[in-house]
Amino acid sequence: MNIAFVAAEVAPWSKTGGLGDVCGALPRALAALGHRVITVSPRYRDYPDAWDTGVRARIHLFGQLHEVGFFHAAAAIDGNPCHHLFVDHPSFRRSGIYGDSSGAYGDNLFRFALLSRAGIEAAALVPLFAGTNGPEPLGEEVVFHVNDWHTALVPLYLEALYRPAGRFQRAGTVLGIHNAGHQGNFAAHKFAGLDVSTRWWPHLDMDGQLNLLKTGVVLSDKLVAVSPTYAREVCGELGFGLGGVFSSRGRDLIGIVNGIGDDWDPGTDVHLAQTYSADDLSGKLVCKRALQRELGLPERDVPLLALIARLDPQKGVDMVMQVLPWLMQQDLQLVLLGSGNKALEQQMREMEWANPSRARGWIGFNEALAHRMEAAADLFLMPSRFEPCGLNQLYSLRYGAVPVVHATGGLADTVETVDPARDRGTGWAFRQYSAEAFGEAIGWALLTWWRFPDAWKAIQQRGMRQDWSWTRSASAYERVYGEVLGRRA
């Protein structure tokens, strides 16, 4: 199949969160399965590994013609190349992706409409693949996988501009929903700049404003949220006003849990004091002692609890602070890593000062420490208010750090509460969002750790042996693309 990812972020070139990770990893996993795959994202700065293809496209938007260029980098996995294209235009070359310290950029509608148009043009114009008569572009029989509101105009442009001109007749569209909390809202008068007939206005209109996510939800062939539970949740309150629009898509809206990268494997992780596996967990204890030494905690055999998160209200770190007085009366150690909200950062400092032998709060972003914490931890806390997919609980399962999570979104889909009677479960997922329910779930985990070490080990091993690889997710996406292309054939 021919697959074109169009996205505001593609890691490692650009990333603010999970969107960038998915659009970096999933295309490569699909290329490794033998598909022809490109990604199209902005050239926010000079990328040393990306070269000018010399291909240019001229795009009419906001009353003017704009010329864009395409830069190219290729990554090969098992000899299967994934092609990464970067759209070159002055409006993308800023310090931030969506905005800076003064807020969102005022011309974001233009910037992301331009990216959406350029994504379509790239598939038709940039010769990257070996054809019978020399290099050829991806082509017009293609699935466009567009992501969040930023590229949700792709299906609109296909319908409004290209198909009426006889082009892209067999192209299909899949909209990836990574976070429906951001929808791309703009003043109605800007509609004129988009260069489509006013008969398309109802597809963009949400309470008298432009809503780009709505357009994508209405016009894409299929919608894929980043977990099955999140796919249901966006049909209600977590659709942030678009619940009804999401639910009107019925069975065309599904969920597929993201994968995790090869760099998160305790058997090969370069950051660890000692690697380990589900069959031999001895290295995990070495990692625990190493982290205790590194952080100046007593090298004792007590449960070590960890949390790694952006300090954003979404992540529920305030919930940890609510149960902290009780936690600090238990014989355990607690390590938090995160940055963001200043009040929470201060609470982390105070937690450490008040409990020097039990708690550490590391403020900042530290990838290597995050790996070492997953390896050292017995329990991993993730009390998110909502979580479209979540990655840390997947890392935790992989690393034998038994997760205690709020049963929402991807957390509900990936962590099964322990049932001792049936030897099942990989962690604890609490349903009601309250400090009591969170504390109770931690209490069950601690009791199991202290009293039933064999059961604990079995819980760890069940989690570690699950497959959360991108290959698994990529096969699920393959089926979706096949269905979309089948409909258009």
Ligand code: ADP
């Ligand atoms: P989100 O995308 O909402 O931030 P996810 O759980 O999907 O949440 O992914 C967050 C990623 O960022 C994980 O890889 C996590 O380990 C990492 N991360 C978050 N905060 C930090 C931090 N302070 N230091 C290191 N890694 C962090």
